[in-house]
Amino acid sequence: MEIYASQVRKETNIPIFARDVERVLSVLFVSDDFWQIVRYSMVSLPAVASLIKLLEKEGWIKYEGEKIVLTEKGKREAELAGVHPYRRYICDRCNGKTVVIDAFKEVYEEFLKLQGNRPEALHRYDQGYVTPETTLARVAFADMRGDVRGREIIALGDDDLVGLALALTGLPKRVVVIDIDKRILDFESKIKEEKGLDMLELRRVDLREPLPEDLLGKFDVFFTDPEETLPGFKAFVYRGIATLKGPGCAGYVGITHVETSLSKWREIQKFIVEAGLAITDIINEFNEYVNWPYYRDMRAYSLNPVKSDPKDIWYVSALYRIETLDNFQRWNEPLAEDIYEDDESSTT
Amino acid sequence: MEIYASQVRKETNIPIFARDVERVLSVLFVSDDFWQIVRYSMVSLPAVASLIKLLEKEGWIKYEGEKIVLTEKGKREAELAGVHPYRRYICDRCNGKTVVIDAFKEVYEEFLKLQGNRPEALHRYDQGYVTPETTLARVAFADMRGDVRGREIIALGDDDLVGLALALTGLPKRVVVIDIDKRILDFESKIKEEKGLDMLELRRVDLREPLPEDLLGKFDVFFTDPEETLPGFKAFVYRGIATLKGPGCAGYVGITHVETSLSKWREIQKFIVEAGLAITDIINEFNEYVNWPYYRDMRAYSLNPVKSDPKDIWYVSALYRIETLDNFQRWNEPLAEDIYEDDESSTT
Numbered sequence: 001m002e003i004y005a006s007q008v009r010k011e012t013n014i015p016i017f018a019r020d021v022e023r024v025l026s027v028l029f030v031s032d033d034f035w036q037i038v039r040y041s042m043v044s045l046p047a048v049a050s051l052i053k054l055l056e057k058e059g060w061i062k063y064e065g066e067k068i069v070l071t072e073k074g075k076r077e078a079e080l081a082g083v084h085p086y087r088r089y090i091c092d093r094c095n096g097k098t099v100v101i102d103a104f105k106e107v108y109e110e111f112l113k114l115q116g117n118r119p120e121a122l123h124r125y126d127q128g129y130v131t132p133e134t135t136l137a138r139v140a141f142a143d144m145r146g147d148v149r150g151r152e153i154i155a156l157g158d159d160d161l162v163g164l165a166l167a168l169t170g171l172p173k174r175v176v177v178i179d180i181d182k183r184i185l186d187f188e189s190k191i192k193e194e195k196g197l198d199m200l201e202l203r204r205v206d207l208r209e210p211l212p213e214d215l216l217g218k219f220d221v222f223f224t225d226p227e228e229t230l231p232g233f234k235a236f237v238y239r240g241i242a243t244l245k246g247p248g249c250a251g252y253v254g255i256t257h258v259e260t261s262l263s264k265w266r267e268i269q270k271f272i273v274e275a276g277l278a279i280t281d282i283i284n285e286f287n288e289y290v291n292w293p294y295y296r297d298m299r300a301y302s303l304n305p306v307k308s309d310p311k312d313i314w315y316v317s318a319l320y321r322i323e324t325l326d327n328f329q330r331w332n333e334p335l336a337e338d339i340y341e342d343d344e345s346s347t348t
Numbered sequence: 349m350e351i352y353a354s355q356v357r358k359e360t361n362i363p364i365f366a367r368d369v370e371r372v373l374s375v376l377f378v379s380d381d382f383w384q385i386v387r388y389s390m391v392s393l394p395a396v397a398s399l400i401k402l403l404e405k406e407g408w409i410k411y412e413g414e415k416i417v418l419t420e421k422g423k424r425e426a427e428l429a430g431v432h433p434y435r436r437y438i439c440d441r442c443n444g445k446t447v448v449i450d451a452f453k454e455v456y457e458e459f460l461k462l463q464g465n466r467p468e469a470l471h472r473y474d475q476g477y478v479t480p481e482t483t484l485a486r487v488a489f490a491d492m493r494g495d496v497r498g499r500e501i502i503a504l505g506d507d508d509l510v511g512l513a514l515a516l517t518g519l520p521k522r523v524v525v526i527d528i529d530k531r532i533l534d535f536e537s538k539i540k541e542e543k544g545l546d547m548l549e550l551r552r553v554d555l556r557e558p559l560p561e562d563l564l565g566k567f568d569v570f571f572t573d574p575e576e577t578l579p580g581f582k583a584f585v586y587r588g589i590a591t592l593k594g595p596g597c598a599g600y601v602g603i604t605h606v607e608t609s610l611s612k613w614r615e616i617q618k619f620i621v622e623a624g625l626a627i628t629d630i631i632n633e634f635n636e637y638v639n640w641p642y643y644r645d646m647r648a649y650s651l652n653p654v655k656s657d658p659k660d661i662w663y664v665s666a667l668y669r670i671e672t673l674d675n676f677q678r679w680n681e682p683l684a685e686d687i688y689e690d691d692e693s694s695t696t
Binding site: 015019022023026087089090092096099102140141146149150246247248263265270272274276278279280281282283 | 366432435438442445447448492497498596597617618621622625628630631673
């Protein structure tokens with residue numbers, strides 16, 4: 001397996017190992033769909049695509065229309081190498097999210113109706129939003145952790161509408177949504193007027209620029225789905241941290257395996273602890289994303305060897321909750337680097 | 349709140365903040381039981397005990413027999429400070445574990461019977477074992493992550509009998525259990541003979557000493573419930589890491605809030621990433637421990653201001669899954685320091 005891993009490393013510049021090759025093969029035993037193979041293998045998408053092309057050349061798999069199928073040779077070789085079919089025991093009630101949203105049923109139903117008219121995800125801002133169930137599960141999870149009631153909360157980028165959902169609960173003291181996309185601000189602004197959500201504030205901010213002074217050190221909690229390049233992660237998460245009041249404040253951050261190898265996960269974790277925070281939770285697959293309309297323009301689509309369309313949910317991310325300790329670092333510099341693209345990005 | 353936090357910091361030497369005082373008060377709204385207050389506040393036990401004594405002096409709470417009750421003054425002050433009653437939305441099917449164990453029903457039932465005769469937890473080795481449901485949930489979770497079938501697995505300390513449960517599934521290639529406690533080795537050895545569990549190896553090892561050479565670099569996966577002092581964490585987890593073969597191998601580690609403040613969580617996370625691993629999962633409350641018989645001899649009991657006995661499960665820990673990358677560090681030195689006690693330890 002290591003020989004394939006090293007070829008993929010060379011071709012993609014993404015640090016994957018023999019174990020990642022096993023992961024992809026393991027899912028190939030149970031799925032022939034490119035997007036599901038990416039999801040369940042938990043391996044960076046360009047590496048999965050590169051590996052599949054390699055395995056096809058080696059005769060381990062073949063393409064049947066849009067299907068990616070293990071050949072008899074592939075099965076034999078995989079079994080010889082000790083690879084077992086992928087198995088899944090995820091809870092069928094909470095979908096692996098650890099919490100249920102029953103207590104927020106009314107807010108959920110209201111949110112479900114309201115979000116029907118939401119602005120569609122834009123490629124330009126690398127948008128892609130989570131399912132309404134995910135949005136409410138975030139609210140429930142955060143409320144269980146004491147991060148909602150009476151809190152001052154900021155959403156850095158809100159195509160997920162978690163800021164709106166929080167305001168609809170009526171529980172926080174203040175919810176500030178900042179976004180670069182005027183459509184989202186207008187959409188939430190209209191609902192704010194209709195529903196009288198006085199606690200909700202909407203502001204147009206470009207996260208590549210330093211945050212306005214009046215947002216620094218003012219919040220108990222932030223939510224963000226960062227760009228997953230390292231500079232992008234900084235732009236979103238470091239600025240999120242800069243908005244927090246002091247020790248014991250929390251950030252909720254989504255990080256994928258689709259665009260972030262475990263080596264980059266480690267870099268991100270290093271950033272977090274070095275900034276003076278602890279990671280309190282990492283729940284894989286917590287965030288499930290609705291398929292977005294611009295997928296045919298993505299690098300991910302051009303990398304997909306069989307050019308299939310995604311059918312079910314395939315893009316998921318882990319929920320990270322991070323918490324400030326004493327002496328955490330506030331960072332608010334302008335960003336010169338490209339926050340949108342690196343070797344692993346494929347859906348931007 | 350910060351004034352109370354700083355007094356507790358001074359008295360206990362444990363870094364807690366205003367937010368932790370809020371957490372304890374928040375649970376006091378819904379529970380009068382010392383052990384449940386510790387569990388749900390997720391604050392280090394000696395700090396909780398110290399804070400409760402302080403709040404009692406201030407007239408915020410009073411003791412009624414074994415009950416710790418918020419007074420009218422306490423309620424008023426807490427509400428004024430913006431504290432809300434603790435709320436819980438944990439999934440009622442998987443209990444927040446993310447996975448269900450239905451697929452392992454037969455192994456679970458066999459395990460349930462066999463463990464009836466297990467050796468009782470000993471104070472001397474700081475033992476305390478998880479519920480059978482937890483043991484099987486670990487097996488299911490690890491199997492979903494590809495860490496069971498065909499794998500070579502080591503359990504560093506096995507009072508939880510996870511090594512035995514893994515062997516009972518018949519799925520791993522090899523399971524090595526090392527423990528200092530001859531009773532556990534004898535217990536598992538007897539079952540090994542009865543059931544013909546040839547893959548299971550039992551060896552007496554003191555983790556304070558360097559591991560035998562023939563265990564280094566030989567395993568795909570390790571399991572351990574470390575001592576939670578920093579030297580104790582090293583003794584268990586660093587040695588676990590030293591047993592792993594190469595990149596893409598995994599460790600399963602339980603870490604509590606009972607004995608480990610978030611500041612120490614951060615230190616532990618720093619160790620992990622600096623050793624060249626990534627943290628792939630942190631699932632709080634995954635591990636639920638059966639109450640052990642020696643609790644009246646624990647520091648935790650003497651700290652408990654109302655000297656109540658624990659009734660329900662109260663001692664829980666987060667499941668950490670960590671994974672090796674390239675160039676991770678193998679460390680196998682002897683340990684001079686006290687691995688069992690620091691300012692936060694209370695159940696050792």
